[in-house]
Amino acid sequence: MSNKEILWYLLKKKHINITLVNTVKIDNTALIKVEELSKNVGPQSMLSSNFDRKMYHYGTFPEGFSWGISSSAYQIEGGWNADGKGPSIWDTFTQTTNTIPDNANGNVACDSYNRLNEDLYMLRALRVKSYRFSLSWSRIFPDGTRKSLNQKGVDYYNRLIDGLIAHNIEPMVTLYHWDLPEALQKVNGWESAEMIDIFNDYCDFCFATFGDRVKFWITINQPQTIAWSGYGLGNMPPNVKDPGYGPYIVAHNLIKAHAKAYHTYDDKYRQSQGGLISIALNADWAEPKDVSVRREVVAADRAMQFQLGWFAHPIFKNGDYPDALKWQVGNKSEIQGLPQSRLPSFTEEEKNFIKGTADVFCVNHYTTKIVSHVTARLSPASYEYDWDFKEEEENDSPTTAIPNQKVVAWGLRRLLNWIKEEYGDPEIYITENGVATEAQTTWDDSARVFFYKAYIDEALKAYKVDGVTVKGYTATSLMDSFEWLNGYNVGFGLHHVDFSNPNRSRTPKYSAHFYYNIIKDNGFPLPDDEKQSLTKPSTTKNIKRLQMCLFVSRDQFPTRYSALRYWSQPA
Numbered sequence: 001m002s003n004k005e006i007l008w009y010l011l012k013k014k015h016i017n018i019t020l021v022n023t024v025k026i027d028n029t030a031l032i033k034v035e036e037l038s039k040n041v042g043p044q045s046m047l048s049s050n051f052d053r054k055m056y057h058y059g060t061f062p063e064g065f066s067w068g069i070s071s072s073a074y075q076i077e078g079g080w081n082a083d084g085k086g087p088s089i090w091d092t093f094t095q096t097t098n099t100i101p102d103n104a105n106g107n108v109a110c111d112s113y114n115r116l117n118e119d120l121y122m123l124r125a126l127r128v129k130s131y132r133f134s135l136s137w138s139r140i141f142p143d144g145t146r147k148s149l150n151q152k153g154v155d156y157y158n159r160l161i162d163g164l165i166a167h168n169i170e171p172m173v174t175l176y177h178w179d180l181p182e183a184l185q186k187v188n189g190w191e192s193a194e195m196i197d198i199f200n201d202y203c204d205f206c207f208a209t210f211g212d213r214v215k216f217w218i219t220i221n222q223p224q225t226i227a228w229s230g231y232g233l234g235n236m237p238p239n240v241k242d243p244g245y246g247p248y249i250v251a252h253n254l255i256k257a258h259a260k261a262y263h264t265y266d267d268k269y270r271q272s273q274g275g276l277i278s279i280a281l282n283a284d285w286a287e288p289k290d291v292s293v294r295r296e297v298v299a300a301d302r303a304m305q306f307q308l309g310w311f312a313h314p315i316f317k318n319g320d321y322p323d324a325l326k327w328q329v330g331n332k333s334e335i336q337g338l339p340q341s342r343l344p345s346f347t348e349e350e351k352n353f354i355k356g357t358a359d360v361f362c363v364n365h366y367t368t369k370i371v372s373h374v375t376a377r378l379s380p381a382s383y384e385y386d387w388d389f390k391e392e393e394e395n396d397s398p399t400t401a402i403p404n405q406k407v408v409a410w411g412l413r414r415l416l417n418w419i420k421e422e423y424g425d426p427e428i429y430i431t432e433n434g435v436a437t438e439a440q441t442t443w444d445d446s447a448r449v450f451f452y453k454a455y456i457d458e459a460l461k462a463y464k465v466d467g468v469t470v471k472g473y474t475a476t477s478l479m480d481s482f483e484w485l486n487g488y489n490v491g492f493g494l495h496h497v498d499f500s501n502p503n504r505s506r507t508p509k510y511s512a513h514f515y516y517n518i519i520k521d522n523g524f525p526l527p528d529d530e531k532q533s534l535t536k537p538s539t540t541k542n543i544k545r546l547q548m549c550l551f552v553s554r555d556q557f558p559t560r561y562s563a564l565r566y567w568s569q570p571a
């Protein structure tokens, strides 16, 4: 790659802060030099060797860093029709189709509706600072609207929120995590613009009811997943297979619904309640297949725009879709002989209404894809064919229990830098990050420990070395739960749940122990023995030892006994 090409790439992506530095701290001076360099030099990151990428960075996160853990209502609560709860589209889907392994459903799931104290116990034991959970809309409004209010549902969330506050755990509440009240699907769900007001009224109720204690609101979880899987591919409920139009119509409504809820909070509640509100957007990192080929770099940028920018650009930039989407979808629509683009457009008034409707940037991240340009087919019309890029798995990365979710930790650092540059240095919360292991994995989940060690360290590099404003990290998830289309075949939990036991007993895995320590240390401070070794002249042996620190040592592995001991002594 010539210098000119590197410069072009950096200007295009404004990736001046991305660099992979040699983070082995030989002494302080060396570290300072490396950090200064990173402010000006970027291309190392793009050209870094696999060895470099695996180097480890010691350090801690800023004071007050929000260490959290997540769940969502349908995945854990069960009690699908308890105490007046109305059905959601996920209840209907799982109870009437057989596409999920073992015909699994969330009827009981982790039974959190009846086991709230056990959930609180785990959270206390972990000493998390925040708990991200979602409200089941149809538990609160069984038919989706205020007139059907179910007080028992409200009571459940009041108990949960009070329990968290009593233990200094900040509730981070998602208003909508995919489980739309079935009754609203009968009026076409998110394909209908009527949903904007209906959603707003539900949010308004939640702000008024819980907002005295909830200071962190997330309107919608992963609108891109809702739009594409729910209304394009149709593999998730409401199973609408309309790939050319559905996703764009639905995204348009979701963006407006989010913006309206934001303004309601802003106008009616912010002053008295003083919280913040955002939306959780999903983003894989898209790495160009070849950074020296312009077309591949542009394709990777387009991949970022089609997944993340679709929502982030209107909300965080100018109220409108990214140019890449407007151009691609407009152009394809024209060649398809359509009178107008399948991508709807916002009026000027709508743009002004949407722009700036998030106080912080919340991103869910699981993996990285290698992206290259293709010229996709024209027919049938589809969001997927509008992309003109293809995705492949990263070769040199460990696999997980979900085939297309490889462990590519360095992608998180690049993603965070991209967000910083693209959206003007927002405060970033990683609101989901986690890895699937086989359901059989009980407490010995060293693969998950490896995952967290590597990913959190990349977030640390982004914060410490690159100057990205990373404010919080949320591990996914609190416990094994109903994993949507994967049923109970895989688990993301830091706690194992015995789904064959009516008590749904919960047991901390090795990763719970490990995460507890990260939280306690606020990151990865340099261990004392490493400090000592660094005061000695650097020998090849010392350096090797430091470089090897990504390998999980068996000595750190808690015995079953110590795992249980930790368990029996919560905060």
Ligand code: BGC
Residues within 6 Å of the ligand: 072, 075, 221, 222, 225, 282, 364, 432, 476, 477, 483, 484, 492
């Ligand atoms: C969802 C989570 C889920 C995770 C793993 C994310 O896209 O938001 O609810 O647990 O994927 O399946």
